[in-house]
Amino acid sequence: MSHTHAPASIACSALSFDWPDGTPVLDGLQLTVGPGRTGLIGLNGSGKSTLLKLIAGTLTPSDGHIAVAGTVGHLPQDVTLDTALRVDDALGIAATRAALHAIEAGAATEENFAAVGDDWDVEERALATLDQLGLGSIGLDRTVGDLSGGESVLLRLAALLLARPDVLLLDEPTNNLDLRARNRLCAAVESWSGVMVVVSHDRELLERVDQIAELREGEVRWYGGNFSAYEELVAAEQEAAERMVRVAEADVQRQKRELADTHVKLARRKRYGQKSQENKRVPPIVAGARKRAAQESAGKLRTAHTEKLVQARERLHEAIESVRDDAEIRIELPTTLVPPGRRVLTLRDVRLAHGATVRGEWDLRGPERIALVGRNGSGKTTLLRTIAGLIEPRAGEAVTHVPTRFLPQRLDVLDERRTVVENVAWFAPEATNNRIRARLAHFLFRGGRADQPAGNLSGGERFRAALAALLLAEPAPQLLMLDEPTNNLDLASVRQLTDALESYQGALVVASHDVPFLESLGITRWLLLDGELRPTTAEQVRAAMWE
Incomplete structure (x- = not known):
């Protein structure tokens, strides 16, 4: 070219x-x-x-x-x-x-x-x-x-x-x-x-x-x-589509009533015709002709109303089709609840494997939501892996006081060959199959979708399955750590993740470069890892983007 x-x-x-x-x-x-x-x-x-x-x-x-x-x-x-x-x-x-x-x-x-x-x-x-x-x-x-x-x-x-x-x-x-x-x-x-x-x-x-x-x-x-303009237009489209569904539903109900009324009228007419025939003693040939004419008229009437009902149902189906079904994750996780003031995590003079440090004693208490930010290579992943117990610090100690789960960027917590149900069962061995399936439905894995091998899932599905496995684990995690969770997720999946984390009642530590996503999580503390761990704010993080 x-x-x-x-x-x-x-x-x-x-x-x-x-x-x-x-x-x-x-x-x-x-x-x-x-x-x-x-x-x-x-x-x-x-x-x-x-x-x-x-x-x-x-x-x-x-x-x-x-x-x-x-x-x-x-x-x-x-x-x-x-x-x-x-x-x-x-x-x-x-x-x-x-x-x-x-x-x-x-x-x-x-x-x-x-x-x-x-x-x-x-x-x-x-x-x-x-x-x-x-x-x-x-x-x-x-x-x-x-x-x-x-x-x-x-x-x-x-x-x-x-x-x-x-x-x-x-x-x-x-x-x-x-x-x-x-x-x-x-x-x-x-x-x-x-x-x-x-x-x-x-x-x-x-x-x-x-x-x-x-x-x-x-x-x-x-x-x-x-x-932003797209979101406004889609919201207006959704509103109009949902209004059309309500109109179409009302029309279906009206057509059903009219069809039922037609059946009642025809039944009355039939009974009346039989009585008049018995009373007047009309000749059989005339009675037969009248009966055929009545049946033909009744058939046309029934067909007309049945067609109207079919058309109303088709309009309802079209209206439903035009409503977006970017389903939301809605989960109840009372077992993840962390009471305010409960000590969740303590870091004491930690020096990470690649050199960044956390000076003195640092505590995380209650259901706090921590945003961990910093440049590429500053050690955010290393810090999360150290807290999760996957690597040892060079010095100091990282102690978790509650059940903890870590979702890495690579989502390698899933066994590729196992189905979604089997993966969750591995994390929650005491839970019954029915209970696991009921809980997975809240993560949008319904019916056969829960029986797919993890290796066949798309990026968004894979993330949902990994998140389900960790959140449904026994004991339930009261500290959840996520490393760059929005990488490779489409916008609907990011929205679903935000919904899921809204109902999570434990402490949360999220490492991310995605400031709008972090702001949507109700972050209580912003921490910057830049050689050492120190407090910051969303405003300072945004200002740093322009340096």
């Missing part, structure tokens, strides 16, 4: 894609994307990442057609760079830079001039782009192995920005980025002027787009404006 004078755009017509085992992902999708920033959202498993890969050309459609006007840059999820690669190589400018340096050293060959082309300011542009993303200090000669995970994501974005594609596709770009890096990325998205499609569950990022495209049940629906 080459640069074109026509405006950059994406057009997908009758686009279908199946996995090699025949599982359909997209079927006959129609999509046109023009200039501006588009936030592509949808439930986990709806096909968002697949769609970006199809547009980028890394996957081939099973059917249909994709036309892209302009060049394409694609930042996929979880693609790692070779650690031995130099920064200039990762940015795609190593050859141009080498030719430039050779010309400066006196080797003014035709080959070197061809390699440079018109790109004489390539180094300045590269350094300016790195600086824009907060990577100004890394230089062009370091290797990728020197960078943190978040920095290498930003480096891959820098390479795309430098290439100046007409169409930029970003897939969950803020995953694993700390607050400052997230803010840099958000600013880069805001200043983008071409066609951009960004798949994300990050509210902060989705507030910076021009329109939202929602991939739902195989179709794309468009909403003008950012994520």
Whole structure:
């Protein structure tokens, strides 16, 4: 695909894609994307990442057609760079830079001039782009192995920005980025002027787009404006849809009554006809003709009312279908209750395995909700794993005084081969199968869904199953620790997680870079891990994003 004078755009017509085992992902999708920033959202498993890969050309459609006007840059999820690669190589400018340096050293060959082309300011542009993303200090000669995970994501974005594609596709770009890096990325998205499609569950990022495209049940629906505008429109749609359901339900009841009334009228008419025939002694041939006419009229009347009832039921079904069923997790967990003042956790002069410290004695009491924040690599995961007893501190001690459970980022608390029911049963061996199934229904695993092997679950389902296993464990956890729980969760799943944690009555420690999510949890204390553990506030955390 080459640069074109026509405006950059994406057009997908009758686009279908199946996995090699025949599982359909997209079927006959129609999509046109023009200039501006588009936030592509949808439930986990709806096909968002697949769609970006199809547009980028890394996957081939099973059917249909994709036309892209302009060049394409694609930042996929979880693609790692070779650690031995130099920064200039990762940015795609190593050859141009080498030719430039050779010309400066006196080797003014035709080959070197061809390699440079018109790109004489390539180094300045590269350094300016790195600086824009907060990577100004890394230089062009370091290797990728020197960078943190978040920095290498930003480096891959820098390479795309430098290439100046007409169409930029970003897939969950803020995953694993700390607050400052997230803010840099958000600013880069805001200043983008071409066609951009960004798949994300990050509210902060989705507030910076021009329109939202929602991939739902195989179709794309468009909403003008950012994520807040989308939420308002969806809420209004929901209200109208629920009102239509109430109207349709009333209509079904009315049609049922009218059909019942018709049956009563016809039964009366039949009885009256029989009596009059007996009284008047009409000739059989006339009586038969009258009976046939009455039956025909009754049949038409019954059919008309039955059809009206069928149509009313169809309208009710359509109305119900248009109401979103992004079900909410509603659970009662009285056994997780921690009385105010009960000592839950004590840290004494803890020095973590990688060097961060908690000075003096630090206590967590009662059903407190702690937000643990800090830059990538500051030791948040190490601290949680130390409290959970999975690794030893270098010095000091971490003591939990109540039953504790830890949900790691990798969700490796589940046995892939076991079903959801079997996984929960392993955590709660005394609970009966019926009790486990009843409790799992509250986590939206009803019927056959609870019998799926953990290895077959989507990201959101997997998270729900892991959370269910920990919260339904015996003894019930009175201290629950979560490490970056919103990574790879779609927006509906984040909402479900917030609902579930609302009914949790124990103490909570959540490590996350997702400030809006943390704010939705009713956090009682914000702690910053930055060399040592110290108190902070949501305002200070937000201010730190702009440093």
